[in-house]
Amino acid sequence: MGNRRPLIAGNWKMYKTSSEAVETARQLVKHTASAADVDVMIAPPFTALSAVSEVVKDSNVFLGAQNLFWEKEGAFTGEISAAMLISAGCRHVIIGHSERRQHFGETDENVNKKMKSAIKNDLIPVLCVGETENERESNATFTVLDKQLHDGLEGFSADDLATLVIAYEPVWAIGTGKTATSDQAQEAHQFLRSLVDKRFGNMLAKSIRILYGGSVKPNNIAELMAMPDIDGALVGGASLNAETFSQIILYKE
Ligand code: PEP
Numbered sequence: 001m002g003n004r005r006p007l008i009a010g011n012w013k014m015y016k017t018s019s020e021a022v023e024t025a026r027q028l029v030k031h032t033a034s035a036a037d038v039d040v041m042i043a044p045p046f047t048a049l050s051a052v053s054e055v056v057k058d059s060n061v062f063l064g065a066q067n068l069f070w071e072k073e074g075a076f077t078g079e080i081s082a083a084m085l086i087s088a089g090c091r092h093v094i095i096g097h098s099e100r101r102q103h104f105g106e107t108d109e110n111v112n113k114k115m116k117s118a119i120k121n122d123l124i125p126v127l128c129v130g131e132t133e134n135e136r137e138s139n140a141t142f143t144v145l146d147k148q149l150h151d152g153l154e155g156f157s158a159d160d161l162a163t164l165v166i167a168y169e170p171v172w173a174i175g176t177g178k179t180a181t182s183d184q185a186q187e188a189h190q191f192l193r194s195l196v197d198k199r200f201g202n203m204l205a206k207s208i209r210i211l212y213g214g215s216v217k218p219n220n221i222a223e224l225m226a227m228p229d230i231d232g233a234l235v236g237g238a239s240l241n242a243e244t245f246s247q248i249i250l251y252k253e
Contacts, residue, residue: 004209006225007165007232008249009041009126010239011066011094011213021048022055027242029059032249036060038232040249041092041126042239046080053089064092064126067100070113082121092124094234096152098171108151115152119160126165126234127152128213129192133172142191149195158200166192166210167234173214175236182223182230185212189229218247225251 016024021044032040043064044052053063065088069079085093095118096111111127118125129148131141145168153161168188173180180188189210197205212224213234224230239245 004207004231005039006037007039007041007209007211008245009064009092009094009165009167009211009232009234010043010245011097011234011236012042012044012240013066013099013236014045015240016044016048018048018051021045022051024240024242025052025055025061028245029056029061031242031246032061033059034253035249038249043092043094046088049085049088049090057089062091063089064094064124065090066094066097068093068095068114068117068123070110070117082117082123085123086121090123092126092165093118094126094128094167096128096148098128098130098169098174102171108148111148111152112154116155119156124163124165126167126211128167128169128234130169130171130174130214136170136172141188145188145192146195149192150199153199156200158204161200161204161208164208165232166196166208167213168192168210169213169234175215177215179215179217179220179224180212182227185224186227186229189227193229216248218244218251221248221251 041062041064043066056063065085068082095114100106115125129145131144135144170180192210193205196208209231211232211234212230216233216235217238
């Protein structure tokens with residue numbers, strides 16, 4: 001994976017009250033204190049961000065949000081802006097997760113607006129892309145990835161995207177226990193990197209981190225990470241337990 005520093009990120013989805021999130025974050029900080037060659041990020045629910053930020057502030061665990069809204073402020077009941085996330089201690093934000101696309105009608109156009117807001121406010125975006133089972137079965141995987149990446153990154157230059165992280169998350173592998181094989185994941189990652197190369201140049205293509213997401217567990221992380229274009233993981237279910245998540249983070253030890 002060249003000189004790219006791995007990133008293992010945990011998406012806690014709509015799990016954990018604030019006190020539960022604080023407790024899990026505390027254990028995670030303790031278990032991963034020795035993790036020197038890897039970045040770790042957790043994305044708890046919005047209600048737990050401020051409290052968890054106190055727990056992780058002097059550790060090597062970064063705080064991220066699961067979503068944001070693109071407007072600066074205004075009459076947008078229920079939404080959260082980039083500035084609010086930063087004030088709650090976030091450095092990263094997940095954008096375009098397939099659950100947002102599936103259940104909340106998020107489009108590539110929405111994703112692009114969210115990307116613009118994140119970059120403008122110096123949040124590190126983790127842009128999620130991935131095909132459904134039907135799309136894979138009808139050989140549309142590359143077409144879908146191409147469109148999601150193209151439209152999500154519309155209007156950006158290579159310089160704007162220096163911190164961008166892409167997460168390849170095949171929808172059929174999320175929360176299903178079905179992991180893409182390391183060869184399937186590598187093929188998609190290599191394709192995504194080639195798209196970045198064509199559009200934004202080789203420098204960005206070489207430095208950009210592409211994470212794999214979809215039923216990552218302690219027993220499959222090593223095989224995935226051995227692939228040349230896999231630079232880390234976005235972990236859902238297995239990130240909810242500090243011990244299990246630490247085993248993924250410390251898979252080399
Ligand atoms: C996710 O939420 O992004 C995810 C990949 O979930 P899981 O690891 O549970 O499949």
